[in-house]
Amino acid sequence: MSLSSAASLAQSGLNTVTAEISVLSRNISGASDTSIYSEKTANVITGPGGASQVASITRATNQAVFQNLLGATSANATQSALLSGINTLNETIGNLSSSSSSSTTSSASSPSALLSNFTDALQSYEASPSDSTLAGAAVAAAVTLAQGLNSATATVNQVREQADSGIATSVQTINSLLTQFQTANAQIVNGTATGADVTNAQNTRDNILTQLAQQIGITTTTGANGNMSIYTDSGVTLFQGGAARNVTFSPTNSYTAATTGNAVYVDGVAVTGASASMPITSGTIAGLANLRDNVTVTYQAQLDGMAGALINTFAESDQTGSGPNLPGLFTTPGATSLPTSTTGLAGQISVNASVDPSQGGNALLLRDGGISGNSNYTYNTSGNTSYTTRLTQLLGNLSATQTFSAASGITTSASLSSYASASVGWLEGQYSNVSSQSTTQSTLLNTATTALSNATGVNLDNEMSKMLDLENSYSATAKLIQTIDTMFGTLITNLENLPA
Numbered sequence: 377m378s379l380s381s382a383a384s385l386a387q388s389g390l391n392t393v394t395a396e397i398s399v400l401s402r403n404i405s406g407a408s409d410t411s412i413y414s415e416k417t418a419n420v421i422t423g424p425g426g427a428s429q430v431a432s433i434t435r436a437t438n439q440a441v442f443q444n445l446l447g448a449t450s451a452n453a454t455q456s457a458l459l460s461g462i463n464t465l466n467e468t469i470g471n472l473s474s475s476s477s478s479s480t481t482s483s484a485s486s487p488s489a490l491l492s493n494f495t496d497a498l499q500s501y502e503a504s505p506s507d508s509t510l511a512g513a514a515v516a517a518a519v520t521l522a523q524g525l526n527s528a529t530a531t532v533n534q535v536r537e538q539a540d541s542g543i544a545t546s547v548q549t550i551n552s553l554l555t556q557f558q559t560a561n562a563q564i565v566n567g568t569a570t571g572a573d574v575t576n577a578q579n580t581r582d583n584i585l586t587q588l589a590q591q592i593g594i595t596t597t598t599g600a601n602g603n604m605s606i607y608t609d610s611g612v613t614l615f616q617g618g619a620a621r622n623v624t625f626s627p628t629n630s631y632t633a634a635t636t637g638n639a640v641y642v643d644g645v646a647v648t649g650a651s652a653s654m655p656i657t658s659g660t661i662a663g664l665a666n667l668r669d670n671v672t673v674t675y676q677a678q679l680d681g682m683a684g685a686l687i688n689t690f691a692e693s694d695q696t697g698s699g700p701n702l703p704g705l706f707t708t709p710g711a712t713s714l715p716t717s718t719t720g721l722a723g724q725i726s727v728n729a730s731v732d733p734s735q736g737g738n739a740l741l742l743r744d745g746g747i748s749g750n751s752n753y754t755y756n757t758s759g760n761t762s763y764t765t766r767l768t769q770l771l772g773n774l775s776a777t778q779t780f781s782a783a784s785g786i787t788t789s790a791s792l793s794s795y796a797s798a799s800v801g802w803l804e805g806q807y808s809n810v811s812s813q814s815t816t817q818s819t820l821l822n823t824a825t826t827a828l829s830n831a832t833g834v835n836l837d838n839e840m841s842k843m844l845d846l847e848n849s850y851s852a853t854a855k856l857i858q859t860i861d862t863m864f865g866t867l868i869t870n871l872e873n874l875p876a
Contacts, residue, residue, distance in 0.1 A: 457663030593658035
């Protein structure tokens with residue numbers, strides 16, 4: 377072999393080792409990266425004459441494990457979104473203990489506890505119907521109960537508004553991520569066609585996918601040229617043919633019990649809401665949509681059922697027998713008749729001003745009747761201070777079995793107190809279930825993350841071992857080049873010393 381050939385081989389070897397060291401350095405740096413980083417490999421080939429070169433740089437992949445990670449990310453995000461909202465709803469039931477005192481109300485915030493306090497106060501008043509103080513305490517407990525239902529409804533509306541706002545933010549994030557994905561995907565497709573190193577772009581694309589999976593459940597497919605397509609977990613196309621689809625949503629800023637939130641659309645196809653033909657099942661959006669459109673709506677129906685039952689339970693009847701029943705102790709602003717629908721009643725229910733001393737009313741009307749302002753609806757027509765018939769009737773109504781809407785998701789036939797207790801149990805059950813699921817999904821996500829790291833991540837021990845090998849190769853190659861350089865020098869000197 378000539379010296380020039382040897383020098384060429386040595387130089388190619390030095391260039392190859394340098395390229396391998398560069399890849400090694402990227403791996404060592406990537407090992408501390410908190411985002412997804414797949415181990416890179418410099419693929420070395422030997423060409424004609426024995427010259428070596430790095431033909432390509434590839435990265436470790438395991439598509440099955442990565443898809444598991446995407447699924448676990450979406451499922452975890454679903455439960456996290458639900459748990460956050462249900463935690464807020466749980467504030468409406470607060471301390472469930474009720475006071476056993478007959479003259480004070482409990483500080484408990486749940487409608488069930490407030491109803492129990494009110495019932496106790498009403499029973500105390502029944503025992504001493506001439507005691508105006510006990511009458512006032514019963515009315516005050518009724519006011520607290522109504523305000524508790526008002527407050528619970530405000531919390532439900534707040535959770536729905538926050539969920540709606542969260543959906544809007546999530547949609548914006550999805551569109552931004554799809555734009556970023558389009559750029560990274562184009563780099564991969566173009567780089568693959570020219571044989572360029574696309575491993576950094578592939579890592580970028582994977583990290584975008586994990587962020588996207590947090591917002592919406594996805595699946596992916598990849599073509600031979602590196603071009604990737606993305607679909608929702610229900611099969612709607614998010615990205616295909618190098619182009620992102622548009623995700624749209626019209627937010628609703630204010631909610632009442634009668635408000636229906638808008639759907640999220642992917643390229644014109646609804647993926648949330650009752651009208652969705654291909655509804656998504658995971659991701660933050662799925663969790664928020666479930667919270668906004670199902671969990672809170674069901675709980676609101678329970679609150680409204682309680683309010684409607686209270687208004688009807690304490691309604692006054694015409695003692696002459698000719699008029700319709702009218703709102704008594706419990707009413708809604710401006711009402712002149714009993715409600716025909718329970719929708720939204722929990723947010724409107726209040727105590728009639730005519731019986732509320734804090735509003736200038738007479739608490740004794742709770743015993744006597746005529747709260748509606750019509751004398752025909754007076755029960756204690758003789759003004760007997762020991763009259764208990766009406767109070768006994770009201771307590772009987774409270775303990776009687778009533779019919780409730782199936783939309784409440786709990787029993788449709790129960791006493792008001794049993795229904796209120798069932799509502800508390802339902803909400804606690806929701807919290808327990810979602811909390812358990814959230815813990816499970818978080819564990820599965822950690823497991824999937826570890827599995828991907830084990831399958832495609834950087835092993836520093838292996839990299840350090842490679843570094844020693846490459847350092848030895850570099851040193852040996854550099855020494856060979858130095859030797860060849862010395863031999864060239866000797867040859868030139870000898871040629872210069874030849875006789876002319």
